[in-house]
Structure formats: structure tokens, C-alpha cells
Amino acid sequence: MPMLFSALPGCAFLIASVVWLPFALNTVAFVLAALLMFGLKGNFTPDRSKTRNWRSELAQGLAFLRDAPLLRLLAGLTGSFWYLSWPLLNSPG
DSSP: OHHHHHHHHHHHHHHHHHTTHHHHHHHHHHHHHHHHHHTOOSOOSOOOOOOOOHHHHHHHHHHHHHHOHHHHHHHHHHHHHHHHHHHHHTOOO
16 A cells, blocks of 8 residues: 555656646647648638528428428427526526
């Protein structure tokens, strides 16, 4: 048992000496990604589109929801949960 306690400071030093390694690797990866991104050539702005009709887009979305039973169930459950929990979430105190 005394040998275990004498090994703990060495293990702590080992852990403390490499704890910075993931942060350094993350920094290197971020800088590499930024350099690769700045090296891209081209025009990446989307073309201006004509005005959209929100009513037809809403109708398309509702038709898609109507035809997908699992998605319809999930949307109904999520909406019901938030509708029923709204008074609890916004109650004072």
C-alpha cells in the first residue's frame, strides 16, 4: 500500500504534463481548417431568387407532414408537450 501512495505524485505529474495535448491538437486542426478554407476559390454566395409564396410553401410542408406518419406523430407529441408544459415553464417563482 505505501508503494501505491508513493506512485501517485508521479502519475499526477504525468497526467498534468499531457493535459494540454488535446487542446493543442484542437488548435492545430482549427488553424489547418481555416487555412484550407481561405484557399478555396470561387463564388459561394447564393443566387438571388424570386420572391416566394409562403402559403404554397406552408401547404407543401403540411402535405409532407400529412404523408409521413412517424413525423406526424413526433410533431404532435412535441407540440402537445410544449403546449401542456408552457404554463409550468412560465410560472413565476
